[in-house]
Structure formats: C-alpha cells, structure tokens
Amino acid sequence: MQTVRVALGPRSYPIHIGSGLLGRADLIVPALPQRRAAIVTNDTVAALYLAPLAAVLEAAGVACVRIVVPDGEDYKDWATLNTVFDALLGHRCDRQTAIIALGGGVIGDLAGFAAATYQRGVPFIQVPTTLLAQVDSSVGGKTAINHPRGKNMVGAFHQPLAVVADTDTLATLPDRELRAGLAEVIKHGAIRDAGLFGWLEANIERLLARDPDALAHVVKRSVEIKAQVVAVDERESGERALLNFGHTFGHAIEAGLGYGSWLHGEAVAAGMAMAAELSARLGLLDGASVERLRRLLERAGLPVAGPKLDADRYVELMAVDKKARAGRTPFILLERLGAAVIRSDVSPEAVRATLDACTPG
Amino acid sequence: MQTVRVALGPRSYPIHIGSGLLGRADLIVPALPQRRAAIVTNDTVAALYLAPLAAVLEAAGVACVRIVVPDGEDYKDWATLNTVFDALLGHRCDRQTAIIALGGGVIGDLAGFAAATYQRGVPFIQVPTTLLAQVDSSVGGKTAINHPRGKNMVGAFHQPLAVVADTDTLATLPDRELRAGLAEVIKHGAIRDAGLFGWLEANIERLLARDPDALAHVVKRSVEIKAQVVAVDERESGERALLNFGHTFGHAIEAGLGYGSWLHGEAVAAGMAMAAELSARLGLLDGASVERLRRLLERAGLPVAGPKLDADRYVELMAVDKKARAGRTPFILLERLGAAVIRSDVSPEAVRATLDACTPG
Numbered sequence: 001m002q003t004v005r006v007a008l009g010p011r012s013y014p015i016h017i018g019s020g021l022l023g024r025a026d027l028i029v030p031a032l033p034q035r036r037a038a039i040v041t042n043d044t045v046a047a048l049y050l051a052p053l054a055a056v057l058e059a060a061g062v063a064c065v066r067i068v069v070p071d072g073e074d075y076k077d078w079a080t081l082n083t084v085f086d087a088l089l090g091h092r093c094d095r096q097t098a099i100i101a102l103g104g105g106v107i108g109d110l111a112g113f114a115a116a117t118y119q120r121g122v123p124f125i126q127v128p129t130t131l132l133a134q135v136d137s138s139v140g141g142k143t144a145i146n147h148p149r150g151k152n153m154v155g156a157f158h159q160p161l162a163v164v165a166d167t168d169t170l171a172t173l174p175d176r177e178l179r180a181g182l183a184e185v186i187k188h189g190a191i192r193d194a195g196l197f198g199w200l201e202a203n204i205e206r207l208l209a210r211d212p213d214a215l216a217h218v219v220k221r222s223v224e225i226k227a228q229v230v231a232v233d234e235r236e237s238g239e240r241a242l243l244n245f246g247h248t249f250g251h252a253i254e255a256g257l258g259y260g261s262w263l264h265g266e267a268v269a270a271g272m273a274m275a276a277e278l279s280a281r282l283g284l285l286d287g288a289s290v291e292r293l294r295r296l297l298e299r300a301g302l303p304v305a306g307p308k309l310d311a312d313r314y315v316e317l318m319a320v321d322k323k324a325r326a327g328r329t330p331f332i333l334l335e336r337l338g339a340a341v342i343r344s345d346v347s348p349e350a351v352r353a354t355l356d357a358c359t360p361g
Numbered sequence: 362m363q364t365v366r367v368a369l370g371p372r373s374y375p376i377h378i379g380s381g382l383l384g385r386a387d388l389i390v391p392a393l394p395q396r397r398a399a400i401v402t403n404d405t406v407a408a409l410y411l412a413p414l415a416a417v418l419e420a421a422g423v424a425c426v427r428i429v430v431p432d433g434e435d436y437k438d439w440a441t442l443n444t445v446f447d448a449l450l451g452h453r454c455d456r457q458t459a460i461i462a463l464g465g466g467v468i469g470d471l472a473g474f475a476a477a478t479y480q481r482g483v484p485f486i487q488v489p490t491t492l493l494a495q496v497d498s499s500v501g502g503k504t505a506i507n508h509p510r511g512k513n514m515v516g517a518f519h520q521p522l523a524v525v526a527d528t529d530t531l532a533t534l535p536d537r538e539l540r541a542g543l544a545e546v547i548k549h550g551a552i553r554d555a556g557l558f559g560w561l562e563a564n565i566e567r568l569l570a571r572d573p574d575a576l577a578h579v580v581k582r583s584v585e586i587k588a589q590v591v592a593v594d595e596r597e598s599g600e601r602a603l604l605n606f607g608h609t610f611g612h613a614i615e616a617g618l619g620y621g622s623w624l625h626g627e628a629v630a631a632g633m634a635m636a637a638e639l640s641a642r643l644g645l646l647d648g649a650s651v652e653r654l655r656r657l658l659e660r661a662g663l664p665v666a667g668p669k670l671d672a673d674r675y676v677e678l679m680a681v682d683k684k685a686r687a688g689r690t691p692f693i694l695l696e697r698l699g700a701a702v703i704r705s706d707v708s709p710e711a712v713r714a715t716l717d718a719c720t721p722g
Contacts, residue, residue, distance in 0.1 A: 034687060078439060089510040094685045117478070119683045120505065120516045121596075144481065149450040155481045156517060235482075322480045324455045326395060 002216075004223045006139065007231040011159045015139055015223050017216060021166035022053055022127070025060035031161040033123055034096040036063045038088060040111035041102040042071040045129055048172055053102060053127065065091040069110070074260035076106045076146050078154075084114045098123040098161070104130035104177070105137035105264060109152070112143030116158035126160045129169040131181025131215070132265050135188070135222035138163045140230040140240075146259050150320040151251040157235060165223075167216050175208075179301040180265025182207060183246075185218045186296055187272060188225045191245045194338030196221050201292070204299050241323055242340045245332040246272030249306060252317035256309045269302035270358070278354040279333040282346065289337050306359040314355050315348070363577075365584045367500065368592040372520045376500060376584050378577060382527035383414055383488070386421035392522040394484055395457040397424045399449060401472035402463040403432040406490055409533055414463060414488065426452045430471070435621035437467045437507050439515075445475045459484040459522070465491035465538070466498035466625060470513070473504030477519035487521045490530040492542025492576070493626050496549070496583035499524045501591040501601075507620050511681040512612040518596060526584075528577050536569075540662040541626025543568060544607075546579045547657055548633060549586045552606045555699030557582050562653070565660050602684055603701045606693040607633030610667060613678035617670045630663035631719070639715040640694040643707065650698050667720040675716050676709070 001018035016027050029035075037057065041050050046068045054064040067087045069080050088097075099122055101111035108126055115124035128138035144155025170178065182204075189197030196218075200207075206214040226243065233240040250271030253262060262270075276293045279285035294304045306314075323330045323342075330344040331351075362379035377388050390396075398418060402411050407429045415425040428448045430441050449458075460483055462472035469487055476485035489499035505516025531539065543565075550558030557579075561568075567575040587604065594601040611632030614623060623631075637654045640646035655665045667675075684691045684703075691705040692712075 036687075078443065082439065085508055085515060086510075089508065089514065089681060092680060092685075092688065094687070095683060096686055117515050117517055119514060120503065120518055142481065147446055147450065149447075153450060153480060154446060154478050156478055157481055319453060320450060322456060324453075325457055326397075326455070327453065 002220050004220065004227050006159070006227045008159060008234055013160055013162050015163040015165065015227065017134070017165045017167065017219050017223065019166070019168050019212065021164050022049060022169070023056055024164070025056045025062070027162065027164050028057065028100070028125055029060050029062060031123070031125060032062065032098050035061050036093070036096070037098045037100050038065040038067055038091065038093050039100045039102050040067045040069070040084060040107060040114065042069055042107055044071040045103040045107070049102060049129060049169065065093060072260045073106050073146070073254070073264065074258070076110050076259065078145060081110060081114060081145055084111070085118060088114070088118055093118070095119045095122055098125055100125045100127055102127045102129065104128065104133045108133050108137050109142070109144050109155070112158055112160070113145055113155055116143050116156035121158065124158060124160045126163040128163065128165050130173055130177055131170055131219075132177070132184055134165040134167070134170075134219045135181060136184040136226065138165065139223055139226045141234065149255070150317070151254050151259070152322070153320070165219060167212060167219060170210060170215055176263065178208070178210070180263040182300045183265035183269040183272070183297070183302055185222050186300065187245055187268065188222045190272065190293060190334060190337055191242050191332070191340035192225050192338060193221070194336070197296075197337050201296055204296065208300070241330070241342050242332055244323065245334070245340050246275055248318055248321050248323070248329065248331055249274040251321065252314050253306050255317050256313055257307055266303055269297050270304060270306045273297060273304035274306060274354055274358040275332060276334055277358055278331060278346065278350060281350050281353060282333065282343075284341070285334045285336065289334065292337060306355070308359050311352055311355045315351065363581055365581065365588050367520070367588045369520060369595055374521055374523050376524040376526065376588065378495070378526045378528065378580050378584065380527070380529050380573065382525050383410060383530070384417055385525070386417045386423070388523065388525050389418065389461070389486055390421050390423060392484070392486060393423065393459050396422050397454070397457070398459045398461050399426040399428055399452065399454050400461045400463050401428045401430070401445060401468060401475065403430055403468055405432040406464040406468070410463060410490060410530065426454060433621045434467050434507070434615070434625065435619070437471050437620065439506060442471060442475060442506055445472070446479060449475070449479055454479070456480045456483055459486055461486045461488055463488045463490065465489065465494045469494050469499050470503070470505050470516070473519055473521070474506055474516055477504050477517035482519065485519060485521045487524040489524065489526050491534055491538055492531055492580075493538070493545055495526040495528070495580045496542060497545040497587060499526065500584055500587045502595065510616070511678070512615050512620070513683070514681070526580060528573060528580060531571060531576055537624065539569070539571070541624040543661045544626035544630040544633070544658070544663055546583050547661065548606055548629065549583045551633065551654060551695060551698055552603050552693070552701035553586050553699060554582070555697070558657075558698050562657055565657065569661070602691070602703050603693055605684065606695070606701050607636055609679055609682050609684070609690065609692055610635040612682065613675050614667050616678050617674055618668055627664055630658050631665060631667045634658060634665035635667060635715055635719040636693060637695055638719050639692060639707065639711060642711050642714060643694065643704075645702070646695045646697065650695065653698060667716070669720050672713055672716045676712065
C-alpha cells in the first residue's frame with residue numbers, strides 16, 4: 001500500500017492505494033465520527049463489492065445503511081439524489097453518519113454532493129472502484145450533479161476524510177471504462193508531467209493488459225499530481241483550472257449527446273485532441289506534439305474526434321462552462337507536452353475552425 | 362445606519378441596519394466581483410421592492426437578472442430551486458455573478474442554497490425585507506430547502522458577503538409576519554439576554570405599532586447576539602445550537618402540518634412555550650419564568666400551544682432533528698430567562714407529558 005496526502009490544513013486527508021484495501025476496515029473506521037455509515041453505490045458495483053465492504057465494516061462494529069442507485073451518468077441528477085436523501089432520512093442517518101461512496105466517478109460526485117448538503121454537510125469517504133475515479137475524481141472534493149443545460153452545474157466543494165483506492169477492483173472493470181480512465185491519466189501527463197507522458201507511450205499496452213504494477217504506478221502518479229494542484233488551489237481560482245484540459249469541449253460533447261451516451265473519459269479524450277488542435281492553430285503547440293497526443297489516445301482505444309453536432313450547438317454548450325467569466329469561455333491549451341496554460345482570448349474563428357477539423361461526424 | 366460585523370476571518374461580513382438602505386448601491390456594489398447580479402425574490406416582494414432595487418443597482422452600472430418565484434414556505438423545495446438554476450443558466454450567469462436574496466427567510470434560504478451550489482458556489486448578498494429575516498435568518502450563512510420528511514434537511518453553510526437590512530421595508534409587512542419575526546427576537550432574549558427580554562416586556566406594544574426606533578433597536582440587538590454566537594461556532598458544533606430554542610418542537614409542527622400552514626415564527630413561538638414547559642418539568646426552570654415567556658408571546662399575538670398532532674407523530678418528526686446524535690434528540694432548554702442549555706438525556710416520558718400539556722388541539 002502507498003499513501004499520498006492531500007495537504008489542505010484542517011481538511012487534509014490520505015489517499016491509500018494498493019491491493020486488497022477493501023478488506024482493510026482500519027483505513028476507514030478511524031475516520032468515522034461514530035460507528036455508523038451509509039454506503040452509496042450503484043447496482044453494478046453493488047453486485048461485486050457492496051457485501052464484502054459492508055461485511056468488513058460491520059465486523060469492525062460499524063452499522064451500515066446500504067443505498068443502491070441505478071448505474072450510469074444519466075442518473076447523476078436531482079431525482080436520483082433525492083432517492084439518496086429519502087433513504088438517509090428513512091434510516092434516520094444523522095449528522096455524524098458518514099457517507100461512503102463505493103463506485104466510479106458518477107457515484108463519487110452524487111454521493112459526495114449528498115454528503116455536502118444532507119443536513120448541511122456530513123462526513124464523507126471515497127472508495128473509488130474505477131480507474132477514472134481512482135486517478136482523478138475521488139481526489140479534490142469536487143461534487144456535483146448534472147443539469148440538462150450543463151455538466152456538473154449544481155454542486156459543492158466537500159473534501160473526503162479519506163480515499164481508499166483498491167486497485168484489485170480494476171480487474172472487474174469493463175474495457176471501455178478502463179480506457180476512459182486512461183484518458184485522465186494521459187491528461188495528467190499532457191498538462192504537467194512529460195515524464196509520465198513518455199512512460200505512457202512506452203507502457204500503454206501493459207495498462208490495457210491490466211498489469212497491476214503498471215496500474216498502481218499511474219494511479220499513484222496521477223494522484224500525486226492532482227494532490228499537488230488541489231493543495232495550492234482548492235477552489236479552482238487559478239492553477240486547478242488546468243486540470244480541465246479537454247473538459248471544455250468534453251462537457252459540451254456530454255451535454256450535447258445526452259449524459260451517458262459517451263463516457264466522461266471518452267468525451268475528455270476527444271476534447272483533449274480538439275484542445276491540442278486549437279493550441280496548434282493558435283501557434284502555441286507544434287504539430288508533432290499534437291500528433292503524439294492523438295496517437296497515444298488512439299492506442300488507448302479512445303476517440304480523437306468529437307461527434308457531429310452543429311457548431312453553434314457546441315459553442316452554446318461551451319458558453320455555460322463553469323470557468324466562463326463575463327461571457328468569455330477560457331480554454332486550457334498546451335504549450336508543450338507537460339505544460340498547460342489557460343487562455344481567455346481565443347477567437348471564435350479559431351474555435352470554429354477546430355470544430356470543423358475535429359468533428360468529422 | 363448602524364453596522365454590525367460578523368467576525369469569521371476571511372468570511373467576515375458587515376450587516377447594515379437602517380432606514381432607506383435599499384437606495385444605497387454603495388452598500389452592495391463594492392462587494393460584487395463583477396458588475397452583474399441575479400436578484401432572487403418572490404412575487405409579493407417583487408411588486409414592492411424589485412424595481413427600486415434593480416434601478417439603484419443598474420444606475421450604478423450593475424446588470425441585473427431578475428428571478429421571481431412564488432411566495433411561501435411550501436415553495437422552499439427542489440422544484441422551485443431548479444427554476445432558479447434554469448434562470449441562472451438561461452441568463453448565462455457565471456461564477457462571478459452574485460446572487461442577491463431580496464425577501465424573507467424563505468427567499469434567503471432558497472437563494473442562499475442556490476448560491477452555495479450553483480457552479481459549486483457563487484457570491485451571495487442578503488437583502489432581508491421581513492422582521493424574521495432581518496433579526497435572524499439573513500445572518501449566519503445557513504441555507505437550505507425543505508424535504509417532505511424534515512425542515513431544512515438539504516442545505517449548506519454559505520456566508521453572505523454583506524447583509525443590507527432596510528428597516529423601512531417592515532412598514533409593508535403583514536401583521537402576521539411582523540408577529541412571526543418577533544418570535545425570534547423573543548428567542549434571542551430568552552436564551553441569551555435577560556435585559557432584552559425585559560425590554561421586550563416593556564415595549565412590545567411599540568413594536569406591534571411598528572415604532573421605527575423600537576424596530577431598529579431589536580434588529581440591531583438580535584443581530585449582535587446572533588453575530589457573536591456564529592463567530593464562535595460557525596458550523597453549529599456547540600453553542601450555535603442554542604439558537605435552535607423552540608425549533609425542535611417548531612420544526613415538527615411545520616413538517617407535521619405541511620410547510621406554509623403555520624409561519625416559521627409561529628411554530629417557533631409554540632415550540633418555545635413547549636420547550637419552557639419541558640424545562641420546568643425537568644426542574645430546570647421556575648414556573649414564573651415559564652409564565653413570563655408565555656405571556657410575552659401571547660402579547661405579541663403568537664401561539665403558545667402546538668396543533669393537535671398525534672404524540673407519536675411529534676416524536677417521529679422530532680427524531681429527524683439535525684442535532685440528533687445516535688438516535689437521541691437533544692433539546693434546547695432554559696435554566697432561566699436569558700440562559701439556555703442543551704440536554705440530550707431528556708426522557709421520552711417528559712417529552713410526551715409536555716406534548717399532552719401543550720397541544721390542546
């Protein structure tokens with residue numbers, strides 16, 4: 001087991017990464033204010049890991065309420081959140097009852113927002129079971145639900161007390177979800193760590209073959225990068241926005257197609273290819289680097305072009321980006337592989353040319 | 362104008378109290394991160410104060426989005442909140458657009474929760490127009506919506522950047538709402554300030570006659586008391602719970618009758634009479650003090666008994682109190698007028714005897 005710490009003063013917390021961690025009640029129980037927890041998961045993950053996790057916690061004296069919601073991004077909405085509130089109230093969960101998110105990014109965001117707002121905030125623990133959640137979404141305290149007009153438009157910052165990433169759970173992950181998770185790993189290399197990017201170029205096949213050491217390496221390195229960024233900019237007033245590389249185009253793809261058509265990581269992959277193309281058009285990034293990024297995404301089995309939506313629709317959907325200020329949508333762009341910048345002065349013409357080039361239909 | 366400051370480090374803010382403050386753009390504009398705001402109000406308040414406030418802000422160069430929801434506690438729910446999100450997104454409000462709550466406690470709680478969660482949090486300003494909101498709910502950062510199973514069960518702590526309490530708005534307040542606001546003033550005296558309590562006994566008729574000086578006095582004194590309590594316990598881990606005197610029984614009354622049947626202040630008034638009765642039954646408070654509290658509430662035109670609900674229903678509704686821990690509902694009780702305590706060891710028999718005595722039907 002390896003442990004990475006997110007340094008946020010009184011809200012600091014550990015991220016534990018390793019094999020067999022779902023059996024380690026000692027990683028969770030000390031963080032609980034009382035011996036009671038509500039595990040929120042989806043029906044797919046419940047069939048695999050809910051009983052084992054609950055058994056381990058109950059053996060340690062923790063009473064567990066089980067809350068199971070349907071699987072999928074299209075359930076990251078108010079209606080599903082309200083079923084979580086109904087269950088919490090029905091089981092008389094109080095302010096000291098911790099909510100444990102057991103699942104991928106959707107469950108983490110949904111259960112995290114429930115934890116942020118139930119009775120104005122209760123303790124929260126992340127047990128991510130997908131690669132995307134382990135390398136990205138379980139760390140940093142962003143929680144949200146989607147709104148028909150925009151991804152993650154309603155949410156809160158609510159840091160977990162601990163993150164427990166059992167890499168064994170990646171063995172049961174569908175291939176498509178594994179690849180979607182790799183998109184966020186590639187993102188971390190592209191924006192911040194040329195060494196990681198080169199390592200991914202050399203080892204992508206090991207990752208696709210689920211080599212445990214290779215997976216553990218990218219989880220740890222991704223979490224280190226994210227922990228560093230979050231520690232200096234918890235509320236995304238500056239540097240943290242760089243983690244949104246690929247997400248401006250990506251969120252528009254997700255909202256435009258309807259949540260759940262593409263996985264989040266797939267939309268981010270196409271979004272990164274589009275953002276790299278835009279970077280090149282603006283003279284920031286050389287063509288060879290654009291090609292290296294596209295090639296790595298393709299080798300990971302990820303899309304490098306967006307779906308054919310009307311260009312006006314893309315522009316409209318990107319305008320509701322949470323980073324927007326005074327009507328301008330800022331873009332996260334690459335200066336080189338390993339270095340990202342945020343730019344708010346991108347011309348509409350460059351964006352439209354990029355959409356023309358990168359959404360062949 | 363008088364100004365009371367809530368001392369919360371980087372989240373400190375001023376509460377301005379006085380006549381004519383709705384015309385003072387200078388109290389709001391400097392707090393705005395950009396020259397754009399969304400005013401959230403209800404249809405009743407909109408007819409009186411929306412145009413003047415928007416005109417003052419627009420004259421100062423602030424573009425104003427207007428969002429009007431129906432009036433009443435039964436609209437403090439997710440459906441209404443979602444219409445606020447729809448409007449914010451429809452008007453392309455970004456993370457730097459401040460939300461201004463113009464209205465009473467319901468509007469402040471609803472708009473505040475929208476500000477706490479829209480795009481994971483936007484700037485917030487309170488412009489309370491009812492006595493209850495000016496003396497209590499606009500200060501302290503509690504925001505929430507109701508859930509059918511419990512009052513304020515979904516919410517967040519989100520402090521405003523400023524509170525602007527124009528006491529002129531109290532002139533248009535219906536009598537019933539004025540009396541409901543006095544309930545929270547009486548509460549502040551009962552739990553913390555015997556001097557204020559005595560002043561209220563001597564001056565209740567001046568308040569009911571809307572003497573401006575008397576009203577300004579109780580707004581300022583209430584806000585001072587609340588600011589002190591919030592400054593030492595922002596998240597209600599201890600002393601702040603004392604502000605819930607009357608609210609355990611009161612919330613049960615509101616949820617049990619259906620939100621909006623009784624005004625919040627009316628339910629709190631009956632709840633305070635019941636909590637005082639319970640205090641006496643437990644030997645904490647003398648009968649003369651119980652009688653003084655009941656008499657003052659009655660003189661203010663407020664109820665001193667709860668509606669006839671089944672005792673089991675009361676107990677069930679009180680069990681979802683946000684202060685509950687490990688199945689025990691704590692009660693805020695009086696030791697004397699001006700001094701409250703929290704007790705978690707109250708016997709079910711004493712609670713039921715109080716319900717029998719104080720809910721004559």
